[in-house]
Amino acid sequence: MAKLDKDSLANTFLIAVFLCLVCSVVVSSMAVALKPIQKLNKELDQKKNILRAAGMLPADQNVSADGRSIEELFAEFTVRAVDLQTGEYVDGIDVASYDPIRAASDASKSVALTPSEDIATLRRRENVSLVYLKTTATGIEKIVMPVRGYGLWGTLYGYLALDGDLNTIAGLGFYQHKETPGLGGEVDNSKWKAGWQGVRLFNDMGQPQVRLVKQRSASTSEAASYEVDALSGATFTTKGVENMVNYWTGDGGFGAYLKRLKSNGLAQG
Ligand SMILES: Cc1cc2nc3c(=O)[nH]c(=O)nc-3n(C[C@H](O)[C@H](O)[C@H](O)COP(=O)(O)O)c2cc1C
Missing domain, CATH: 1.10.287 (Helix Hairpins)
Known part of the structure; x- marks a missing residue:
């Protein structure tokens, strides 16, 4: 061998x-x-x-x-799927596996936005999104909604929480973004994030009015109740965050759903 x-x-x-x-x-x-x-x-x-x-x-x-x-x-949270157009709950969706962001890139599960509608630069918006509800015997205590919008370098992805009155912001946080550390990346600064708590969302006409400002209005004025500090040296990120919050709480986003909850007497206070 x-x-x-x-x-x-x-x-x-x-x-x-x-x-x-x-x-x-x-x-x-x-x-x-x-x-x-x-x-x-x-x-x-x-x-x-x-x-x-x-x-x-x-x-x-x-x-x-x-x-x-x-x-x-x-x-303590209940997760529900919501039809953003009608504001009604959608049954028959597995909320544990449903991904609203993925749905937004599927033409059969989303709508194309016109430039005037698309203030958060999304291009497409999913037909169905998710809400996270913490309820008590008297109604809603907290509601958390997934939100996203374009900053300077890319889309910021996060969650916006409202108090039970559905008119006061409980908090905002991002889990993914491409903004520059120290500039737009200050969206992750816990001090800045704390400034969102207690901010008023809607005016008397039910339109979202949040403003990110370099100079605050007089604390006694109505305008001050909608204001959050702008991020210094990050005008684009700041505007992106402002547009994002106003988009997702407005008629293009969860506006119809929030109005339905209020008219059904589910808001507290
Ligand atoms: C390397 C670099 C990174 C930047 N990153 C951001 C950013 O993440 N977000 C932002 O809004 N502006 C960013 N900017 C600044 C913008 O180009 C612009 O100058 C700024 O938004 C103006 O803000 P101001 O009016 O508050 O000074 C960056 C600039 C440079 C040079």
Whole structure:
């Protein structure tokens, strides 16, 4: 029998192919095995962001002030699918797997926006979105809505929370954006985010009026109740955030739904 030449080209090639095969099997198995953990982590992160926007989870903490976990806190929320055109709930949608952002890129599940409608630079808006509701015996205590809008470098994705009166902002937070750290990236600054709490959303005509301003109006004026500090050196991000909040709470976004809740007497206060 011919002796195997370990240093031959064929042998080197065979060993290289064998090693590649072993490595690809190991990497693929790891990817498959870790997928459920990645999915769980993504879901946990989403819950964390919703709770933070609602002011129920302190920044950089994974438990509430009274020691409750993310899962425990999130269990207080009901998730519903909402038809943004009619403001009615949509049954028959699996809210755990439904992705409004993905729906927005599907022409059969979204609408194209005209330039005058598209103040948040979305191009398309999904027909159905999700809402996260925390309710009590007397009505809604908190409502959290997914929002997005273009800043300077890309789309900012986040959650906007309202108090039970459906007219006061409880919080705003972003989980993804491309703005510059120190400039537009200050949207993540907890001090700036705290400035959203208690801001009034709608005027007496039911139109969203939030303004991000460099100079505040007199504190006694009505205008001051709609104002949040602009981000310094980040005019584009600032305008993007202002447009985003007004878009998603207006008729193009959750406006019809919020009006329906109010007319059904579900708003508190
Ligand atoms: C490297 C670089 C990054 C910037 N990043 C942002 C940003 O994230 N958001 C923003 O609105 N402006 C950003 N700007 C600034 C804008 O180009 C523009 O100058 C600014 O929005 C003007 O804001 P001001 O009127 O408050 O000074 C950046 C500028 C540079 C040079």
